Amino acid sequence: MLITRHLEEPCPKCGVSGKYGNVNVGRNILNRGCNNCREWMRHPLPDIRxxxxxxxxxxxxxxxxxxxxxxxxxxxxxxxxxxxxxxxxxxxxxxxxxxxxxxxxxxxxxxxxxxxxxxxxxxxxxxxxxxxxxxxxxxxxxxxxxxxxxxxxxxxxxxxxxxxxxxxxxxxxxxxxxxxxxxxxxxxxxxxxxxxxxxxxxxxxSFEEDVNMEARGYGKSLLDQYLKMVVNVGTGSLNSYMEAPIDTMYVESLLHCDSSTMEIDDRLKRIGEFFSSPHFTNxxxxxxxxxxxxxxxxxxxxxxxxxxxxxxxxxxxxxxxxxxxxxxxxxxxxxxxxxxxxxxxxxxxxxxxxxxxxxxxxxxxxxxxxxxxxxxxxxxxxxxxxxxxxxxxxxxx
Ligand SMILES: [Zn+2]
Known part of the structure; x- marks a missing residue:
């Protein structure tokens, strides 16, 4: 085993010095071991925040x-x-x-x-x-x-x-x-x-109006970017998915919700409504x-x-x-x-x-x-x- 920190004290099991020490820590347990007798000891560590x-x-x-x-x-x-x-x-x-x-x-x-x-x-x-x-x-x-x-x-x-x-x-x-x-x-x-x-x-x-305008603008840009990507994919540019800004993923993933029960146009419309709602702004x-x-x-x-x-x-x-x-x-x-x-x-x-x-x-x-x-x-x-x-x-x- 790899001892990361050797201890001065001898191994409590075999009594040999210089081959005993801390190995690693996992799940708040400190593992100690000895390379002479292969003994393995576990010391629980306190919970921390x-x-x-x-x-x-x-x-x-x-x-x-x-x-x-x-x-x-x-x-x-x-x-x-x-x-x-x-x-x-x-x-x-x-x-x-x-x-x-x-x-x-x-x-x-x-x-x-x-x-x-x-x-x-x-x-x-x-x-x-x-x-x-x-x-x-x-x-x-x-x-x-x-x-x-x-x-x-x-x-x-x-x-x-x-x-x-x-x-x-x-x-x-x-x-x-x-x-x-x-x-x-x-x-x-x-x-x-x-x-x-x-x-x-x-x-x-007012300040609140500005916050809302910024949020509407952000929502609109997410939709626009997504629609632009869809158009590019539709024209046969297969790289469009790869080149699309990561922001287009948000709309893409929201579109998956209820895809078996709702038409695509309704799902897109609902995302547009979501982007103009307090749920989104907040x-x-x-x-x-x-x-x-x-x-x-x-x-x-x-x-x-x-x-x-x-x-x-x-x-x-x-x-x-x-x-x-x-x-x-x-x-x-x-x-x-x-x-x-x-x-x-x-x-x-x-x-x-x-x-x-x-x-x-x-x-x-x-x-x-x-x-x-x-x-x-x-x-x-x-x-x-x-x-x-x-x-x-x-x-x-
Ligand atoms: Zn030992």
Whole structure:
């Protein structure tokens, strides 16, 4: 057997030293073994409940550069707390995309650092989480039941994150789309957004009206993209399915509901109605991302971003920020994000993450972030401390 951590003490069975130690951890059981007598011992570890902290790309890339003290301090503290099983900072498809869009020789080193900080834990892909939330809302819409949007941890994680870490984690190769197309798509999206600003300035809509307009626009774009793909497939372009943006899958999957009892036109019509309903607007990720864009509309109406070239530069990361906050925020106990995005999330009319009890931190409040981490030390109970001594012998004595 492979002993990952040798113990100084001799094997309790055969008395031989130097061949006895920790092998692995699985389902909160620490397995110890001896390579002399082949004895195998199991030590149950206490149940734990970790806090999930989402660290955005900005935080992680600064921590990786290892130059600015506040980032170094916070990152070291998080690393220590993660190894003491108090917190977990899973990485996401947004980290994967943003890292690989970064044209830099240290790209792979940064990605490795991100995965190490996460200790191998990762969120499900953004589209998987969005799809789960959308199914649930569509079910409620179809059955005309109340709009309940629970945040289920199993939507966001394939594995139990509240377990003791193992000594090894599997390094999963990322799924990467067409990076050049993603770069162009990102630039085009910002371009298209900023082009709307002159029209937005004329609007006299309220915040809630803007949220609803954003949600209607999103629903319409999902349907349009799907219909466009169908037309392309119909004209014999068989690659259309392969090339279709992942967003077309949402409509495709909703169309499967009741396919044996309803005609396709009726099913499509029903999806259109769903996209204009409160069931859709109140899907957690839709509500939050539309809220972010409604705050932006409000700022534009109030005279911000008049210089469009500057706006394009300042808002370059907006779609990724919006995705990480709206998709992963609700499953996190705390998120560390861009200073401006924190202000938007906490806009009094928006309070975007309040329904999910997610705490929001940024570089504008290092002390607040450290106070939050202080508060988590309460969870470092004596039984965890003792178990950690078995888990990492001699490290936290
Ligand atoms: Zn032995």
């Amino acid at each position: 970790k806090k999930v902290i989402y660290l955005d790309q900005f935080f992680l890339s600064h921590a990786f550069r290892d130059q600015e003290q506040p980032f170094i301090d916070a990152a070291n503290r998080i690393k220590d707390m993660a190894s003491r099983q108090l917190v977990v900072c899973p990485y996401s498809s947004v980290h994967t995309d943003e890292t690989h869009l970064w044209r830099h020789e240290q790209q792979e080193d940064l990605y490795k650092f991100i995965k190490q900080t996460a200790r191998g834990y990762q969120f499900n892909e953004a589209y998987e989480i969005k799809q789960e939330q959308m199914y649930r809302a569509f079910d409620a819409f179809r059955s005309e039941t109340d709009i309940i949007h629970p945040i289920e941890e199993c939507d966001a994680f394939r594995e139990d994150i509240h377990r003791w870490d193992d000594y090894f984690w599997i390094n999963i190769r990322p799924f990467l789309g067409d990076l050049e197309a993603m770069r162009q798509g990102k630039a085009a999206a910002i371009e298209g957004l900023v082009d709307l600003f002159p029209e937005w300035r004329k609007l006299t809509t 899907i957690p990720n839709v509500r939050i991302s539309c809220g972010i864009f409604a705050v932006l509309r409000k700022m534009v109406k109030n005279g911000a971003y008049t210089n469009l070239a500057n706006a394009r530069r300042k808002l370059a990361g907006l779609f990724y920020d919006s995705e990480c906050i709206s998709v992963f925020g609700p499953y996190s106990d705390a998120i560390f994000i861009d200073r401006v995005m924190k202000q938007w999330c906490e806009d009094p009319e928006a309070m975007l993450l309040e329904p999910h009890d997610t705490k929001v931190y940024s570089v504008a409040g290092w002390d607040d972030f450290h106070s939050y981490l202080d508060s988590l030390e309460e969870n470092y109970t004596d039984d965890i401390r003792e178990a950690l001594n078995l888990f990492y012998p001699g490290v936290y004595a």
